[in-house]
Amino acid sequence: MIKRLLSKFKRKKSKAVKVQPENLTQAISELTATVESKLGPVARAYSFTQVFKTFILFGGFLTAILINWKTDTLEINKPKYVAQIMLEGEMTDAGGGSGYNLAKEIQRANKDVSASAIMLIVNSGGGSPVQGETAYTFLKKYTSIPIENRKPIYVSIQAICASACYQAISPADRIYAHKSSMVGSIGVKMESWDFTDLAERLGVKKTILTSVEKKVIIDPFKKLNLEDEQLLKESLMTPMHDNFVLSVLEARKNKLTKDSDLFNGMVWLGEDAKKKGLVDEISSTIEVENELMEITGTKNAKSVSAQGFSISRLVGGFL
Known part of the structure; x- marks a missing residue:
């Protein structure tokens, strides 16, 4: 019996043995x-x-x-519309600069085939001369193009448009103001505090070390002498004021009157600003909006802003 079991085991085991390949x-x-x-x-x-x-x-x-x-x-x-661009508050150099951003928004609206006209709604007391000059230069170049080859650009002044704000918008095709709008202030100013008397009373002293004489020409703890004051006017303020005046004269050309007080830094209300040629007409913002829609044959006006991020535009532009 044991022999039979062993013989079966051997037979089963032999079945599991693989045949070696011949070659x-x-x-x-x-x-x-x-x-x-x-x-x-x-x-x-x-x-x-x-x-x-x-x-x-x-x-x-x-x-x-x-x-x-x-x-x-x-x-x-999409339907045609009047593109409205806002300029509000102080014109600063922060975030690229108010003048730079205004120019970019005008440029964007001009490229929009659905925008029939551009309307600037401004309410600014001015600010950085550089930003006023930046917007002025762009707008002057834009309006030098024949009106047939570009969009008309109108300005509606609300409460105020003074100093750098007025320089920025002066080359527009048409400038409108309300009767109570304040317009002008064509001039340059520099500010400096004088804490010398207060510091003396408090016993506070400040030591200033410079490698050159005029490095600290304005300092609140240093009295501004007549020589330095004259130097600032001749070297900075007068040339800056002259540039401002030339910009306005070039932009408004024959529209301005020859009043001797036109560039004395005064601000005028709407009617007086019109008489001096600083604005073209007295009209409210809604009236300017309706006029632009009428002359361009559009039925809508809307505020425009910087275009947001779009995956479709990103991929489409890449392709």
Whole structure:
């Protein structure tokens, strides 16, 4: 009985013994078959993943193209409107600068095929001479283009447009103001505090060391002498004022009167500003808006701002 069991075990064991390949070709063939049987499902899964990823990527690009095309189509076919741009508060050099940002918004509105005209609504007491000059230079170049080849640009002054604000908008096609609007202040000013008497009473002293004589010409703890005051006027304030005056004269040309007090820094109300040629007409903001819509044949006016981020435009522009 034991012999019979051993003989069966030997027969079963012999079935599990693999036959050795007779040559190298047969060995390679068997190895290939084994690899395919083990890695086939993995390879198929990997291939499916790659196809799926490719499909998603292609689909994404196709969708972006279609969205961009649809957006551009809507931009072209959307109703015409008057683009309104605001200039409010002090003109500062922060964030690129008020004048720079104003110029960019005008440039953007001019490129918008749906914008029929540009309307600046201003309410600013002035500020940085550099920002006033920046906006003036851009606007002067823009309005030098024949009106047939660009959009008309009108200005509506609300409470005030003075100093750098007026320099910035002076080259516009038309300038309107309310009767109570304050316009003008064509001039330059510099400010300095004098704390010398207060510091002396409090026993406070400040030591200033400079490598050159005029490095600290204005300091609140140092009295400004007549020589330095005259130097500041001749070197800075007078040339800056002259540039301001020349800008306004060039922008308004024959519209200005020859009043001797025109450039003395005074601010005038709307009617007086019109008499002096600083504004063209007395009209409210809503009336200017309606006039622009009428002459351009549009029925809508809206405020415009910087264009936001858009994936469709980004991809579309890249493609």
